[in-house]
């Protein structure tokens with residue numbers, strides 16, 4: 001089977017290269033926004049969706065036109081790729097997978113991609129990469145790239161430039177080393193509880209850094225916008241954000257690697273994490289209920305990174321020959337694993353499960369995990385209605401593509 005994997009490295013650019021990379025990222029953002037504005041305008045005038053090919057023709061006009069001659073200085077392929085990004089955003093919106101595309105803002109995920117391996121050269125022996133209109137640039141080659149190069153994305157984050165190189169290689173369809181199956185219940189008090197009774201402690205990296213972050217944000221708001229001190233304060237806020245992100249990624253990667261190595265089948269609840277963490281405040285017409293409590297929960301959910309946890313489990317299990325099964329979440333926390341009785345009365349407190357029929361008692365999260373595992377077995381054995389999910393077949397390319405060092 002083909003494995004697509006991304007390898008991300010920090011770049012060591014010269015001052016001039018940094019300057020150019022900022023300009024290129026800005027040009028891509030400009031093209032994306034201009035195309036989005038055009039698309040909207042065209043729609044309001046009753047026109048049909050403008051496809052990539054037609055839009056790319058406009059790009060050529062913009063590059064050769066008198067209004068934006070500086071677009072000509074940026075490499076053309078990343079600019080075209082920005083149009084592809086927009087088209088994909090529209091497709092996701094049409095398929096109801098995502099919200100309507102938004103205009104990009106400066107300083108938010110500045111990046112540009114060279115979509116074809118012919119457009120760059122990676123010299124691993126000397127730890128450098130050649131990028132069009134930028135020339136050779138040093139990079140911190142922390143590990144070798146494996147496979148055939150596919151594309152390269154340059155991005156800016158927390159004051160540093162990175163390049164993420166995607167490569168594809170043929171790997172033997174793996175046979176799982178482990179033979180066991182496990183159910184996992186994700187929660188707030190415990191990040192994840194396993195059906196064998198063990199659990200992962202909550203990931204509170206965000207909470208721990210929250211006070212520091214708030215202080216830094218307050219300090220930034222007191223500075224005159226765009227002054228030197230404001231820029232310094234802003235860089236500090238971004239560093240704290242990056243730190244939180246790194247700690248969370250590290251924790252999740254370690255956890256999901258261990259789980260996918262030790263189990264051949266992993267069952268989880270098919271929770272719509274995206275819906276759960278959607279803005280609790282609601283809109284002006286329809287204000288949300290329990291905003292305070294929900295925003296706390298939202299933050300916890302985002303903090304815990306359940307969605308990321310599940311995504312990583314999906315592709316890592318596929319890499320190890322294992323299987324991730326998402327089961328319907330109804331009543332997993334209210335069903336007695338001993339007698340099968342379903343009642344809200346079984347779950348009087350958040351932490352404890354006590355069956356009103358047979359008196360069975362256990363930790364509520366463990367009971368949830370046991371029920372999830374049982375349901376997963378039924379799904380695997382006789383196809384009980386469930387989304388057989390996110391394992392080898394359904395999202396490998398995209399999941400793997402997102403993987404970074």
Ligand SMILES: [Zn+2]
Pocket residue numbers: 336337338339340341355356357358359360
């Ligand atoms: Zn019972």
